[in-house]
Each structure stands twice: as structure tokens, then as C-alpha cells.
Amino acid sequence: MNNFTFSYPTKVYFGQGAAAQALQQELPKVGRTVMLAYGGGSVKKNGIYDQLKKLLLEAGKEVVDFSGIMPNPTYAKVQEGAKLAREHQVDFILAVGGGSVVDCCKVVSAQAMIEEDIWNMEYQSGKFPTAGISMGAVITASGTGAEMNSGAVITYEEKMWKGPIVGTCASFAVLDPDYTASVPPMQVLSGAFDTLSHAMETYLGTSDADNVSDDVALAIMRNTVVNMRRLLANINDMQARGNLMWDSAMAENGILKVGRLTDFQTHQIEHQLGAYTDCNHGQGLAVIHPAYYRHILKDAEAKFTRFAKEVFGKNTAQEGLDALTAFIKECGLPTKLSELASKVEITPEVLRKVADTCNLIQCNPRPLDREEVYQILCECM
Secondary structure (H helix, E strand, C coil): CCCCCCHCCCCCCHCCHHHHHHHHHHHHHCEEEEEEECCCHHHHHHHHHHHHHHHHHCCCCEEECCCCCCCCHHHHHHHHHHHHHHHCCCCEEEECCCCHHHHHHHHHHHHHCCCCCCHHHHCCCCCCCCCCEEEEEEEECCCCCCHHEEEEEEEEEHHHHEEEEECCCCCEEEHHHHHHHCHHHHHHHHHHHHHHHHHHHCCCCCCCHHHHHHHHHHHHHHHHHHHHHHHHHHCCCCCHHHHHHHHHHHHHCCCCCCCCCCHHHHHHHHHHHHHHCCCCHHHHHHHHHHHHHHHHHHHHHHHHHHHHHHHHHHCCHHHHHHHHHHHHHHCCCCCCCCCCCCCCCCCCCCCCCHHHHHCCCCCCCCCCCHHHHHHHHHHHH
């Protein structure tokens, strides 16, 4: 393994009733004005908003609502939140939702504390924020692991760009499977596939033999598949949902990535596809992964073979890829780009733009060029 320094800053409160425990312990540490951030209003329909606001008020906090955070949060929404935080002198941000809400708030936290435009600062000046408004996360839709790190994925619509922006890491996170009860089945499965993708892409990066990160990644993949199948049998299996919440956290808390490079090329392609289509992230990954893996199967055959044996009980690399493809179908996830909900018609011309603008990485089993990315995307149609 390569040299590394590892820190795990997020305190996790896991299980039923964890929100009350977390807020009772954490709120005395923060200032009076709390931004309560959430998405389209489902947290009001299912009662979570009222529960949390009651706890905030009982703690003597003044609550400022920041609502309407969309899936694939936009840069404009980030700036709206930062402006609101400055105007109300917000002391603490409580992000309530899935990865989109948490990602948006991580960048709001940092942007509110700096005068410079954060995208320009990071992508033109090469500087990153060193401070932000303290924040916590209450997860209602798991899969992204966004509550475990400071990285956010934001869509900058004016630039037709979707990618990472470094923000603030949550000081604590609440993982209560009961809070996911009202999430539609397909959204639950899409999120879980994102977890599987994170573990697969970490595992397929470069590393030495017999390292603990590979062993743990394979365990996370296997457990994710097992619990997704439990949900296919009973979508209300709260134990399975809880297992998947922890799988999601483990896949993105940094433990799998220490001392190694990772292969997140599928994520890079899907992010840029999302910039043009606004498609669901987990579903986009489900479409792209098999096509990408067909291209690199021979470049990492030993790793794919071990993946086949330990995750799906198969004997060869090709059988493992076939099992992954069949599992995607078993879950009812999309297998073609035409099955994705998209704000535009997905045409070869659109895919050409995606291929020409997506980020190409150099740490996967074999680097791709833009022509091969375009070919992969066309194979997904």
C-alpha cells in the first residue's frame, strides 16, 4: 500500500431514534441560528421535518429554512443557500435528505464563508476552502455516502458541467433506517447501486496484492448485493435498509481508499451524462458499468475473477461481469440509456458532447481516450 494519513471526522449516530440522541448531544455545541435544509418537501409529508424542527426549537435554536434542493443540485442553488446563510448569519447547517441535499449543503457551508466564487477558486486558482459553517446530516435516502466526506457533486448548468467541488465535511451524521421508509423502491435500489459502484470502482484501482482494502471492498460489495436482494423480496425490510446505510457509509468514509489509487472512470462519465440529461445518478451508473467493464475486462482479469468468485459465486471474470449485468436486470434498474428519465433526448450527438467533455482519469486499469468513451456510451443506447 502507498503511504497515507487517515482521519475520520464524522461522528455517526446509527439506528432507530438516532436523530434525537444526536441533536440532544450535538446542538449545545453550536450557535443559535440553524439552517434546516431539505429537498422537495417529502420530509414534511412523512413527519421528519416536524420531528427535527421540534428538537431544534426545544434546544433554543432559531430555524431558517432552506428548501427545494433538487436531485443533481445546481450551482445556482448553492449560491442561493450561501446568500441565505450570510443574510441570517447562520451558525449551523442541518442537511436533511439524501446525497443531493448533503452535497449542496457542504458547498453552501464553504461558499458562505468566502468572498471568492468557490468554483473559480478551486478550478482556476487551485485553492480549496479551509473553513466552513459547521454542519450535520440526517440521511433519509442512502447510497451516496455523501455524509462521510467533504466532496460534493454539483451541476453547473451555465457551463454544462457536473463534477466535484470540495466543501465542508459534516461533523456528525444520523443513519436511521426508519427515516428511509417513505423513499420509493426504485430510489432505494438506485442509491444502493451507487454504493456498489463506489466499492467496485475503489476495488478496481491500482493496489498491491493481499491488501486489506481489497478484502473490505469485496465484503461491502457482497453485503450490498445480499441486502438489495432482501429488499427485492421485501422492500420494507428495515434491517436490510440499515445494512445498506452502513454499506454506503463504509464505501465512502475513506477506509477503502487509503494507500491506493481508485478507478472512478464510470462516475466521471455518468457525471457528465448527468450534466446534459439530469438523469438519476445510480441508474446512469447501472447502464454504463457493464459497457465500461466489457472494455477493460482483460486489463484487470485477475481482479474481475476474484470479484466474480467472492461477490457472485462465479468462476471467471466474464461470468462475474455477466452476473453483474443480470443483477442489474434483476433489480429492475435501467440497462439502456433510452430507459433513463432525461430532460433531453439522448442522441449520438448528445453522447458525443458527453464524451468530449467528461473527465478522463489515469489511475484505472487502462486509460481511455474520448473515442473509446464515445463508443462505450453508444453501446449503452
